[in-house]
Amino acid sequence: MLTESLEKVVTKAAEDRAFLAALLADADAALAAAGLSLDAPDRVVLDEYCRVASGMSPAELDQAVQDYLSGNREIGLAAGG
Amino acid sequence: MTAAAGARPLDQARAAFAHLQSHVAGLVESAAPPLLREVLELHFARVARALSAGRYPPVVLLPTALGEALTGEPFQPQLTAVGAAMWAATLGYDLIDDAADHEVAAAIAARFGAAAEGVAATAAMALFDAAPPLLLRAGGIDDATVGAALVAFATRAWSTIGGQVEDLAASSRAAGSAHWARVVAAKTGVARGGMDMATVVARKLGWLEPRQVPPLAAFAEALGAAVQHQSDLDELFGQAQSADLTNGKRVYAVARALERAPERARRRLELLLERARMPALHAAVLPSIRAEVRAHGGMMAAALLVARLTAEARLALRQAGLGSPAPLEALLAPVDVLAQLGARPAASTPPSPPAAVVATPNVPSVFGSEGYWLGRAHDVLAQLRGALEARGYALDPDLAVVTDARTPYCYYDHERRVVSLGYPDLTTASGRFRALTFVAMFGDPTVEQAARSADALLPLLTVHEAAHHLRHRYGVLSTSEAWVEEHATNILAVSYLRTRPGWSDEEPRVLEVLRRARRGLERSVEVDYVDATHDDLDEVLVHAMHAVPEHVYERAWQVALRERRPVVDTMLELGMVSAEQVAEAKRLQRAARARFDREYGSDPALTALLAMAQLAVELVDRDLPPFDEALHRYVDRGEAPGPPRSLVPLPREPEKKR
Numbered sequence: 001m002l003t004e005s006l007e008k009v010v011t012k013a014a015e016d017r018a019f020l021a022a023l024l025a026d027a028d029a030a031l032a033a034a035g036l037s038l039d040a041p042d043r044v045v046l047d048e049y050c051r052v053a054s055g056m057s058p059a060e061l062d063q064a065v066q067d068y069l070s071g072n073r074e075i076g077l078a079a080g081g
Numbered sequence: 082m083t084a085a086a087g088a089r090p091l092d093q094a095r096a097a098f099a100h101l102q103s104h105v106a107g108l109v110e111s112a113a114p115p116l117l118r119e120v121l122e123l124h125f126a127r128v129a130r131a132l133s134a135g136r137y138p139p140v141v142l143l144p145t146a147l148g149e150a151l152t153g154e155p156f157q158p159q160l161t162a163v164g165a166a167m168w169a170a171t172l173g174y175d176l177i178d179d180a181a182d183h184e185v186a187a188a189i190a191a192r193f194g195a196a197a198e199g200v201a202a203t204a205a206m207a208l209f210d211a212a213p214p215l216l217l218r219a220g221g222i223d224d225a226t227v228g229a230a231l232v233a234f235a236t237r238a239w240s241t242i243g244g245q246v247e248d249l250a251a252s253s254r255a256a257g258s259a260h261w262a263r264v265v266a267a268k269t270g271v272a273r274g275g276m277d278m279a280t281v282v283a284r285k286l287g288w289l290e291p292r293q294v295p296p297l298a299a300f301a302e303a304l305g306a307a308v309q310h311q312s313d314l315d316e317l318f319g320q321a322q323s324a325d326l327t328n329g330k331r332v333y334a335v336a337r338a339l340e341r342a343p344e345r346a347r348r349r350l351e352l353l354l355e356r357a358r359m360p361a362l363h364a365a366v367l368p369s370i371r372a373e374v375r376a377h378g379g380m381m382a383a384a385l386l387v388a389r390l391t392a393e394a395r396l397a398l399r400q401a402g403l404g405s406p407a408p409l410e411a412l413l414a415p416v417d418v419l420a421q422l423g424a425r426p427a428a429s430t431p432p433s434p435p436a437a438v439v440a441t442p443n444v445p446s447v448f449g450s451e452g453y454w455l456g457r458a459h460d461v462l463a464q465l466r467g468a469l470e471a472r473g474y475a476l477d478p479d480l481a482v483v484t485d486a487r488t489p490y491c492y493y494d495h496e497r498r499v500v501s502l503g504y505p506d507l508t509t510a511s512g513r514f515r516a517l518t519f520v521a522m523f524g525d526p527t528v529e530q531a532a533r534s535a536d537a538l539l540p541l542l543t544v545h546e547a548a549h550h551l552r553h554r555y556g557v558l559s560t561s562e563a564w565v566e567e568h569a570t571n572i573l574a575v576s577y578l579r580t581r582p583g584w585s586d587e588e589p590r591v592l593e594v595l596r597r598a599r600r601g602l603e604r605s606v607e608v609d610y611v612d613a614t615h616d617d618l619d620e621v622l623v624h625a626m627h628a629v630p631e632h633v634y635e636r637a638w639q640v641a642l643r644e645r646r647p648v649v650d651t652m653l654e655l656g657m658v659s660a661e662q663v664a665e666a667k668r669l670q671r672a673a674r675a676r677f678d679r680e681y682g683s684d685p686a687l688t689a690l691l692a693m694a695q696l697a698v699e700l701v702d703r704d705l706p707p708f709d710e711a712l713h714r715y716v717d718r719g720e721a722p723g724p725p726r727s728l729v730p731l732p733r734e735p736e737k738k739r
Binding site for chain 1 (some may be wrong): 526
């Protein structure tokens with residue numbers, strides 16, 4: 001559901017705690033340092049990601065990211081969708 | 082009868098009419114030639130039939146009801162006579178206004194031929210002239226008071242006549258909603274005039290203080306306008322024919338829809354309105370006009386106007402400070418939408434969430450919680466269940482709704498009889514995180530706003546999934562043709578929701594959210610065949626092949642409407658497209674549906690995009706069948722949607738009852 005480039009950022013943040021901390025501190029700088037870039041609509045989503053993530057404990061965030069990543073891999077479409 | 086016993090408005094209407102009838106009978110007996118008697122008898126017979134059916138114009142009861150409010154006497158003689166005089170004037174206006182009284186106009190035309198209009202106008206004058214002797218005959222009030230009362234009425238009658246002239250002239254020119262609201266305010270001056278006449282008499286009899294008169298006048302004005310707008314709505318949406326549309330009048334709901342519709346939709350509605358003026362086509366285009374007016378918020382805007390006028394009337398009545406205002410208050414009942422819904426919010430009540438227009442009384446207050454989503458869906462299903470049962474269908478009693486934390490999609494699992502909503506619980510960390518997919522999809526800046534967008538889609542998605550269940554339960558679910566299955570359930574869902582109060586105002590927002598979702602999803606996945614899955618070939622030619630520009634297509638549309646021919650044939654004849662292009666459009670359409678069948682369900686973003694795009698197509702389809710017909714075709718008969726359709730909606734053949 002997220003664009004490929006945004007999903008890269010979110011996945012990296014899930015796997016790399018330092019990148020996550022950098023992202024929450026200064027998203028532009030963190031993206032540039034990691035060699036990642038996002039277009040304007042994706043930046044809106046990332047800003048909201050940072051706002052939501054800032055309000056979570058590390059454990060909550062871990063769980064949330066894992067839930068998101070695993071959940072989106074399966075599509076539970078039964079007949080008829 | 083005492084005040085405690087009270088009188089029903091219908092009884093008061095009958096009493097005032099009987100008073101008028103007896104008075105006019107006396108006049109006719111002594112003075113009127115046979116032909117005038119014949120006309121008045123035709124007219125009075127129509128009113129008597131309406132009264133037998135419980136129908137009457139509430140404003141004519143203003144004086145009688147005021148009499149009961151002030152004296153406790155349900156049929157206070159002087160004020161009942163004022164009511165009868167007011168009714169005489171109203172019937173006079175009706176005689177002149179074909180639209181208000183086409184049944185009698187037709188009878189007069191049949192009887193008097195070319196002289197009909199003059200006969201009607203002369204008979205109307207006889208009714209206007211019936212008022213003075215009516216008041217004098219009541220007794221108890223002197224000539225000067227009768228004179229003052231008639232002057233008060235005549236002053237307002239000029240406003241009414243001015244409004245009638247505007248009303249009759251409205252057929253010759255287009256006017257906006259603000260203009261129509263002014264016309265209604267003017268032409269319902271008869272309500273104000275009747276109240277003024279009544280308050281002059283009541284003041285003379287010592288029953289009213291001067292300070293009470295202005296609020297009573299404001300009450301009458303608001304009531305009169307509310308009744309007129311409600312009557313316009315009833316005619317547009319509740320009658321087999323609309324005299325207003327035949328006469329080219331754009332009542333408030335129509336004018337608002339024209340103002341709110343996007344350019345292309347507005348031009349289509351204009352064309353349909355022109356068709357509605359032709360007697361042979363009126364019935365055929367009326368359902369489409371209703372759908373367009375609903376879709377562009379015209380019906381809801383008019384309903385809200387009626388609600389506002391009713392609230393103003395109620396407030397004015399309070400300000401009048403009558404000891405027993407109930408008889409006057411009762412006149413508001415037929416137009417008091419809030420009271421009919423059983424809800425009268427206090428002024429301090431905060432506005433409802435914008436998406437929750439479809440009634441959901443059992444929803445917990447925490448927006449975005451799992452309970453909130455389930456409560457909304459349960460209410461939607463309960464309403465659907467009722468609507469289906471009334472039509473002889475049934476959902477499985479065990480059909481359940483759940484939220485599924487694994488996926489942001491909605492689906493129906495026919496093995497478990499479960500409608501699953503991919504709506505995250507915003508009260509949890511994981512849920513808020515998952516709602517970021519809504520942010521990406523809808524393009525809203527925050528999780529909360531994106532959840533509001535998702536909330537707007539919930540009724541449509543829930544009913545769509547329940548429609549899969551219904552088709553499964555009745556043995557017509559298609560597991561091999563995704564396009565057929567999704568299209569049929571979309572039609573069922575949209576046609577059902579269009580029967581729900583409140584949906585017409587919600588639908589434009591739902592369409593806007595679906596379009597945003599399509600744009601958002603197209604950032605993740607590229608699908609080039611969505612527009613070719615449309616079941617109208619001309620739409621494939623225009624939107625998928627770009628074979629003709631929009632404005633050229635619009636011209637073809639106009640010609641097709643005029644000629645009552647399929648638009649593709651028209652485009653071919655006018656040389657706008659070639660036979661090869663039409664053949665290519667058919668090929669693209671077949672290929673697109675085949676790809677839809679193969680790819681639907683294969684990838685999350687792709688599936689969501691196909692689903693959202695198809696739903697949006699359904700919401701703009703102007704000849705979608707009504708819910709009963711959709712049930713018949715897609716549940717009873719298991720038809721595949723998308724048979725060739727003409728662009729001009731044709732009268733539907735009567736169908737066998739279940």
